[in-house]
Amino acid sequence: MLWLIIGFFLWNLVFDPTIHRDAFIFIAGLGVIWFLLLGLVYHYFGLTVEYFVVSNHIFFWKRHVYPLSDIKEIVFEGNGKGPNSLRLIAGDYKTKIYGASTLKDNTWLKLKEELEKMEVPVRNETILESIKV
Template sequence: MKKFIDESQLTDKEIFNNKHYFSANGIMMYAFLIIFIVMIFKDISLFHSAPEKPFFGIVTALVLFGIFSYTMNYFVVSSKYLVVKNSIWLLQQHVYDFEDIKEVVIDMPSRSSIRLRIITTDSNKVYQASSLTQNTWKELIKYFEKRNITVHKINFD
């Protein structure tokens, strides 16, 4: 697995992504963020009288933002590579050479986002993709099958 790849190396790329802000996690993430920002700036005098209160609110908002944004991955495929990117953390990406991928597992655990497990010759990584719709997942499955990559679907439609 490579850590980063230049977009110019992704010839004939296809992107499997949906609008993250319309997903359940996206709506909750932005709602919490807006609520905390409004609460903090509603009473700006707290910064002077009790600075620990706004600090706690900011830390809580950042932790919730991190938790929700962690699951907002999407997938970019090209003739040679599978790239896992994050809709929020734009510099985060994980690159897999298709030749190294043995199989993929698409799992829908209860109370969690659908996730993709990429099994290679030397690693086994799981990526949640809460912003992808069922149709996008089905298109991704068809793409993997067309590439002769074994796809296992667990608790999935």
Template sequence: ATTIHFDDNAKLILWEDMYNNLAELKGIIKEKVNDKIKDPKSKIVKSNLLFFDKRNYKGNPWTSINGIMLIGMISFWGYYIVTHPAKQNILILIPLFMCLFFYLFFGIQMNYFTIDAENLIIKNHFFPWKNKLYNLNDISEFVIESPYRRSNSLRIITKEFRSKLFGAGSLRDKHWREFRDDMIKLGIPVRADTSIG
């Protein structure tokens, strides 16, 4: 969320999820009142980048709650297929579609992060073809948050105020703390809107 404090102590809160054009709105506000903005600015410390080459922030996807739920669902439907032979070939598709649904549902929350050179790369345990690249110099700040009934996630906010949320279900609190501490050493502000210890 973005909070605007006025001179009369009133404040206006703009929630990320409520506005489709919040990036443009923040850009306009920055143009008008740039000298009064008190957000910490990211400033990459180039000398520290040498220590972060090929650094991964990921946990074990199979021991996370998402991995356990996925294994449980696939095991249940696999057992069901074996013990209840389909009278018609089309009926076997129902459990297969359920397995695919759960694979996709839990898979989108299984991202992990890699620092390579001056880039943050978002990869996925279950979708190996997924690679999203952000230049660290383009990132304004990180927010670690816990969306309702989903895995802890990393929100990346760019200097153009664009925001993207990546669920990271395999990361434990120790991985989040390591990520937070490392990004602060690099000079990028990190807010934790959830408890990571």
């Protein structure tokens, strides 16, 4: 949907000579800022036999791949009223945080279960474990 909105704005900017350019550019600028902010919290995760993959719904070309053997710990964190996030702690203790507002609690718990099966330490600091998976 966001790509369609951006396309609509670009189409009108290029092909509609009657548009008030200043107002349009202001609204389009707000839309771009909103788009970029959403990109910070729209991550999703994949898991293979050897790798943990982090992708993004908005910036689909960005993908981070971590070998499971290089992961020291994964922490599920809550940010108050913000989205849940995943903190990945690598073997050299470098950390990276990925916001994931599109994931439901059941998905987080399934991810935790699958990571633990692959012997990756997971610390759950935000999702209630009593939710049925």
